[in-house]
Amino acid sequence: MINVQNLYKKFGSNLVLNDISATIKQGEVVSIIGPSGSGKSTFLRCLNLLETPTSGTILINGMDLTAKGADLHKSRQQIGMVFQHFHLFPHLTVLENLTYAPVKVKGLKRSDANDKARLLLAKVGLSDKAAAYPSSLSGGQKQRVAIARALAMEPALLLFDEPTSALDPEMVKEVLDVMKDLAKSGMTMVVVTHEMGFAREVADRVIFLDHGSLVEEGAPAAFFDNPQTDRAKAFLEKVL
Amino acid sequence: MNLDFSQIVPYIPFMLKGIWTTIQFVIVSIIVGSILGTVLALFKIGTIKPLRWFADAYTSIFRGTPLILQLMIIYYSVPQLTGYDINAFTSAVLAFGLNSSAYISEIIRAGIQAVDKGQMEAAQALGIPYRAMMKDIILPQALKNILPALMNEFITLTKESAIVSTIGYLDLMRRAQVVGSDLFRNFEPLLFVGLIYWCMVMGLTVLGRMFERRLKLSD
Numbered sequence: 458m459i460n461v462q463n464l465y466k467k468f469g470s471n472l473v474l475n476d477i478s479a480t481i482k483q484g485e486v487v488s489i490i491g492p493s494g495s496g497k498s499t500f501l502r503c504l505n506l507l508e509t510p511t512s513g514t515i516l517i518n519g520m521d522l523t524a525k526g527a528d529l530h531k532s533r534q535q536i537g538m539v540f541q542h543f544h545l546f547p548h549l550t551v552l553e554n555l556t557y558a559p560v561k562v563k564g565l566k567r568s569d570a571n572d573k574a575r576l577l578l579a580k581v582g583l584s585d586k587a588a589a590y591p592s593s594l595s596g597g598q599k600q601r602v603a604i605a606r607a608l609a610m611e612p613a614l615l616l617f618d619e620p621t622s623a624l625d626p627e628m629v630k631e632v633l634d635v636m637k638d639l640a641k642s643g644m645t646m647v648v649v650t651h652e653m654g655f656a657r658e659v660a661d662r663v664i665f666l667d668h669g670s671l672v673e674e675g676a677p678a679a680f681f682d683n684p685q686t687d688r689a690k691a692f693l694e695k696v697l
Numbered sequence: 698m699n700l701d702f703s704q705i706v707p708y709i710p711f712m713l714k715g716i717w718t719t720i721q722f723v724i725v726s727i728i729v730g731s732i733l734g735t736v737l738a739l740f741k742i743g744t745i746k747p748l749r750w751f752a753d754a755y756t757s758i759f760r761g762t763p764l765i766l767q768l769m770i771i772y773y774s775v776p777q778l779t780g781y782d783i784n785a786f787t788s789a790v791l792a793f794g795l796n797s798s799a800y801i802s803e804i805i806r807a808g809i810q811a812v813d814k815g816q817m818e819a820a821q822a823l824g825i826p827y828r829a830m831m832k833d834i835i836l837p838q839a840l841k842n843i844l845p846a847l848m849n850e851f852i853t854l855t856k857e858s859a860i861v862s863t864i865g866y867l868d869l870m871r872r873a874q875v876v877g878s879d880l881f882r883n884f885e886p887l888l889f890v891g892l893i894y895w896c897m898v899m900g901l902t903v904l905g906r907m908f909e910r911r912l913k914l915s916d
Contacts, residue, residue, distance in 0.1 A: 537822070
């Protein structure tokens with residue numbers, strides 16, 4: 458489904474991603490972990506071209522995102538993204554946050570979009586917040602709305618950029634629970650996270666980045682219990 | 698002290714008519730200035746270099762020369778250059794609209810740039826096209842940031858509108874001068890229209906506060 462080949466990203470003379478190749482299959486949940494500054498978020502942001510790769514190709518369902526003249530809006534509609542700091546639209550109600558893009562971009566009828574948004578809000582346990590503004594929600598609630606907003610576009614793939622890092626500890630679980638449900642429902646997910654518990658329990662595969670390079674990847678059990686590389690060992694010793 | 702307001706009483710209807718003349722041209726100027734200012738602001742934050750240069754040059758010229766000079770140039774040079782006999786109202790609206798658009802474009806540019814960059818990324822990630830993103834996501838949020846500065850600009854424009862009396866447009870200020878020269882008493886009519894200007898600005902201030910409160914609903 459996603460095929461990344463020889464991805465490089467430079468900010469000025471600073472090499473942030475160094476020759477990364479990876480494949481993510483339909484329905485797979487992949488956790489990207491690594492020390493801060495290792496390029497995890499940049500890698501994720503390259504997948505929907507919020508960052509333009511310096512070189513390399515990204516194929517999503519056979520479509521080359523990096524090709525010249527590629528229809529960026531079209532391909533981004535298939536890729537949902539959940540941000541660390543939510544980025545809900547503060548001047549719109551929760552329901553409008555969920556319906557704006559489906560109506561405006563996909564041309565859905567407003568009534569259909571509303572019905573669908575309510576279903577999604579029920580799914581993330583926030584049916585009663587449809588008319589509220591984002592500023593009245595807690596961090597965990599905001600992030601659940603943000604997940605519902607991304608789902609409203611019916612993406613084939615969901616990207617999560619440290620979705621629980623900006624949350625108070627007691628709100629982390631409610632967001633992770635929603636993500637676990639999604640994973641069970643067969644959604645393809647790429648999750649940059651510091652939650653090793655989540656990576657171990659939910660992910661099908663773990664990708665470990667360090668200094669912009671893909672150092673190690675594998676099934677979570679194997680990776681966490683028996684890392685092959687010294688860098689992964691050193692990292693896991695610090696965080697586990 | 699030799700103040701006698703009774704003498705201006707017969708002239709009051711004449712002066713009050715100036716309220717509408719002034720308001721009329723202030724409103725049209727604000728509309729022209731706001732539309733043009735928004736377009737210029739979008740040029741300034743856009744990626745098309747010639748448009749950016751144009752907007753910057755435009756701002757530098759209209760902010761860098763006196764308003765009264767711009768008004769005179771438009772009023773006197775248009776007939777001289779084109780033969781078209783431009784009237785006082787059109788010249789006034791042009792001068793004030795063009796001038797305030799330079800200031801408004803700076804206010805809006807700063808307002809747009811103050812909107813969290815994540816908002817743009819969230820919109821992009823949802824596949825929302827640039828135009829829709831600007832119109833429905835970024836500008837409404839920018840408006841909240843810039844409303845106080847924008848109100849300030851509108852208040853300035855309302856007061857500065859008195860300058861059009863110099864090209865003979867019969868606004869409040871001009872009418873006070875006419876009455877003054879008719880009576881050989883200037884202080885009373887000037888004080889009278891001064892009070893009217895103050896009331897107009899107060900009205901504008903209250904309007905701005907109301908609008909600000911409505912925008913704050915989502916906080």
